[in-house]
Amino acid sequence: MAVTDEAIEKIKAMIVSGELSPGDRLPPEKELSERLGLSRNSMREAVKALEVIRVLDVRRGDGTYVTSLEPHLLLEAIAFVVDMHDDDSMLEIFAVRRMLESQATGLAATLGTDEEIAELIQEVDGVDASVGIEELVEHDIRFHREIVAMAGNAYLASLIEHLSSQTVRARVWRGLTQGGAVERTLSEHRAIADAIAQRDSALATSLTTAHIAGVERWLRQAASA
Template sequence: MAVTDEAIEKIKDMIVRGELAPGSRLPPEKDLAERLGLSRNSMREAVKALEVIRVLDVRRGDGTYVTSLEPKLLLEAISFVVDLHDDDSLLEIFAVRRVLESHATGLAAQRAADDDVADLDAEISAVAPDTDIESLVEHDVRFHSAIARLAGNDYLASLLESLTSQTVRARVWRGLTQAGAVERTLAEHRAILDAIADHDMELATSIAQVHISGIERWLRQARETV
């Protein structure tokens, strides 16, 4: 079991046993991590995952609370997961994104100037190895949006922006449920950047296709497990 999954299970067990009742506040992150024998990073990821499915409510500057756990609230989260697993249209969106974004990446490799390469490099370098998944996805969106703009086709960039807005939740969910998301994403982004810096259109296109198809494979596998 992944460390984050273990953290999720331990928090859920506290709720099931009544140690954390609906509406109650979780102990401070440091205290809870030590009590459960977990790292603070694993604890943060677990809390984020449980926030996504409406089990926890993170109130900035106040603390983290167990939600009311009312059926209506939890059903909203269940419908989100069902959408990821059962909606064929989401896979179709990713397939279109893969085709268009890999093409845009190839065009960017043709057109990118030294300053453009430096900006992309700075974007990757600014992401810390221990960053949280939400921040990682925000970086992912910025990185690919910058490449789309470098392609020099405003209509293509606009199409990709529209597709991206429909895939963010799936990308967050993948990051929360799959180990090594930060390292994998940064390594793949670095490979894309290297191809762009070398003005290698074919290589940049191929790497982008592989990079984007990764979430398609994850989504298909996730559907097979439910």
């Protein structure tokens, strides 16, 4: 194991064991490196790496702290990776999203509160095909985020959201606009929302599977064009 990797593992072990908790300040670099039996250079590189993936927060002139470790922070890197992939890889990413989000939507139909469902219906009612791309993207983010939030699993919600970043959504909606498929896509949103409102978990799951599969079909066609 590389020395930097060893330093990362040792800092991680301190967090996992509870020696360091979210919001805690790490000991000074010299003290920490001596305690863990590692060089200050390897410790410095480990801290940089853990800062990139949002495990640590380096505050200049103050110190280094453990972040909140909330899911949306720890999974941010996924969105970056997704944005960098081509159409072929994107198809695999959307397949993963389809499997996860369809099940989350089924849970939403079971676990969503009446207030959450009312807000979802309001979201669907508030958009039509005449709005611009930016508004469609924002609607798409809110629509899917509200549904997945009803499943009550923060890690699942963050993972699904980062699997389809704002950049990817903008790209998809532009394609749908050019292909004249916006009305159909918004109609699918309505059908999913109605299934959730009816507490029909099986129907909500099936409709979401078909909805995301439709985007996969568009991507496949775009890749082969």
